[in-house]
Amino acid sequence: MGSTIGMVAADALAIVVGAVLGRHLPEKVIRYVAAAAFAVFAVLLLGEGVRAV
Structure with a gap:
């Protein structure tokens, strides 16, 4: 219940x-x-993916 109220508020x-x-x-x-x-964000996620490999 609390998480639902939090999501609605956000x-x-x-x-x-x-x-x-x-x-x-x-x-x-x-x-x-x-x-x-x-x-x-695309560049950051691509960089994160390259470092993980």
């Missing part, structure tokens, strides 16, 4: 923050930041 917070940022930032900025974050 999701609600993410939705609120996303809605607020969506109103204050241009869509182009959000798109570039999301693409950069995706690329950074």
Whole structure:
């Protein structure tokens, strides 16, 4: 029960923050930041996989 409440609270917070940022930032900025974050995490995960082999 506690983990479900925690997940609902975390999701609600993410939705609120996303809605607020969506109103204050241009869509182009959000798109570039999301693409950069995706690329950074991809490189980190690839590096982690290469080190594990």
